[in-house]
Amino acid sequence: MMITAMRFIAEARKLVGTRFRHTGRARNIYDGCDCIGLPIAAARNAGLGTEELFGLSGNPEYQKDVLRARATSESIELLLMGRYAATASPKPTAAANSLARRVRSPLPGDLLVFRLTAAVEPEHIAIYTDTATFIHADAIGGKVVETVMGQPWVRQLHSCWALPGVARV
Secondary structure, X not given: OOEEHHHHHHHHHHOOOOEEOOOOOOOOOOOOEOOOHHXXXXXXXXXXXXXXXXXXXXXXHHHHHHHHOOOOHHHHHHHHHOOOOOOOOOOOOOOHHHOOEEEOOOOXXXXXXXXXXXXXXXXXXXXXXXXXXXXXXXXXXXXXXEEEOOHHHHHHEEEEEEOOOEEOO
8 A cells, every 4th residue: 555645644644743752653643652663654544654764564573663763873773774673574574666766866755864953873764844844753842743854954854765655745
């Protein structure tokens, strides 16, 4: 199954205002979520499963790992490359061309990965929108917000990822 980028973004926007909760995987605005939980919740609310969102299937440990994932460089990069469950399965469980792929410039519905300080690896993930903004779970602000993609964020942008379950526009 595929969902449109606009549907994915619309579901993420419905979660704006949701409180930040580390390892949270919000089902609605009353639950909390973190930065990895936001795209998982938006996709689920749009009718797309976690395995479909990231292009993986057939590994029962994968979804457990995603639900436990922390917003760290390792978990973000491995999750997007389809190797998060590497301890259970040393190779991706889906065809390589169906995995999330790194892209040069984001389109609406793509994921953005940020490096928040120069001293650490990438540690934050967000959803790029159709209005040059992004939606993310802001730990400092304590909730999910939509933020303008201004210069401070552009400087901190590490990578952009197209998700196999979200049709690019």
